[in-house]
Amino acid sequence: MLSITALHHLHIFIFVLAVVHVTFCALTILFGGAKVRKWKRWEDSAFKGQHDLPEVQSRIYIHLQDHDFIKNRYEGLGNGYALLGWWHSFFKQFYGSVTKSDYTTLRLGFIMTHCRGNPKFNFHNYLMRTLEADFKKVVGISWYLWLFVVFFLLLNVYGWHTYFWIAFVPFILLLAVGTKLEHIITQLAHEVAEKHVAVEGDLVVQPSDDHFWFNRPRIVLFLIHVILFQNSFELAFFFWIWLQYGFDSCIMGQVRFIIPRLVIGVFIQFICSYSTLPLYVIVTQMGSSFKKAIFDEHIHDGLVGWARLAKKKKTTRNAATESSKVGLHKEDSPALIQLGKLGKTSVMEGSNAGVYSEQK
Structure with missing residues (x-):
């Protein structure tokens, strides 16, 4: 179906796609990670203000209206929370997506839920380790993404302007x-x-998977993967197209469709780096469970080594038990034969003794 020249051009496109995807992911993690690193001063401030758990719980009651977290997120929505909440959230992602009050409140909620016995837990380092672990998967190109490429190329029909319309898919997903x-x-x-009028000490939220789509926080990472790839x-x-066939090629399309595609692509890259990625890093920690990045790297390696050693010992112990049972059966057979021989001999000796006594 394809000529040698077409296959060669397709190979070049696959190479260009891989290079561009890795480059864009690297830029996203670079700029987004730089913004997350700025939260380090918030972590230091929260650490200084929270020395131990009993001290936090011994503070006086404070009205919710006095908390910046409630002021910025809930106060003023009133009875129109269902609609105004989504409307406010839509525009909030473009300016001040994560504030200091958001960070400190979500940090305390995570610590009180998952590591209550360690109030000095370094939440910022945990976020950075989680970000690195998750985006190792995002850089890769999965098989279903290659299927999308094939499907898109098949829809590249003259007059449909598929290149233009397909640009709105990652744009809409990113906003959602x-x-x-x-x-x-x-x-x-x-x-x-809704539950409290006043709380004692700092405000503590309750993380839960119920807030995420289908109760699965991992869906957010999957969607970010799709957005970056598309x-x-x-x-x-x-x-x-530009390098292979030239800007004036008929495959390139009309300029009035090219410029919006490029603008949308730059906008997606910018918003994903400075807004969506930092949001993902902290909000996905508000699930019902924590990730293995909660352990330091050396602790995680030690736990993995301990688990392997325990599994190896268990396997060796089971093998030794099985071999001892087999050895016991093998040792029992000669002993039973020997006991049988002894019993037969004693019976014969008893019968001979009886015959001898009758004759006598």
């Missing part, structure tokens, strides 16, 4: 993910405001 993550923070504030595909296809 950012709005959902912001709305989760608003939901946490809503729950506290955006990379759009821009990689543009560069490939």
Whole structure:
């Protein structure tokens, strides 16, 4: 179905797509990680203000209206929470997506839920380790993403302007993910405001998987993976057409469709780096469970080594038990034979003695 030249061009496109995707993911993690690192001063401030758990719980009652977290997220929504909450969350992702009050409140909620016995837990280091572990998967290109490429190439029919319309898929997904993550923070504030009028000490939210789509926080990472890949595909296809066939090629399309695609691609890259990624890093920790990155690297390696050693010892112990049982059966057979021989001999001796006594 394809000529040798077409296959060669397809190989070049696959190479360009891989390079662009890895480059864009690296830029996303670079700029987004830089913003997350700025939260380090908030971590230091929270650590200084929270020395131990009893001291936190011994503070006086404070009205919820006095908490910045409630003021910024819930106060003013009133009875229109259902609609205004989503509307507020949509615009919140473009400015001040994560504030200091958001960070300190979510940090305390995580610590009180998952590591209550360690109030000095370094939440910021945990976020950075989680970010590194998750984005090792995002850089890769999964098989279903390659299927999307094939499907898109098959839909590249003249007059459909598929290149233009496909650019809106990652754009819409990005806005939906950012709005959902912001709305989760608003939901946490809503729950506290509905249950309490005043709280003792710092405000503590309750993490739960119920706030996420289908009760699965991992879906957010999957959607970010799709967003970055589709955006990379759009821009990689543009560069490939430009270098391979020229800007005036009929495959390139009309300029009035090219410029919006490039603008959308740059917008997606910017928002994903500075807003969606930091939101993902902190909001996905508000699930019912924690990730293995909660352990330091050397502790995690030690636990893995201990588990392997315990499994090895268990296997060796089971093998030794089985071999001892087999050895016992093998040793029992000669002993039974010997006892049988002794019993037969004693019976014969007893019968001979009886015959001898009758004769006598």
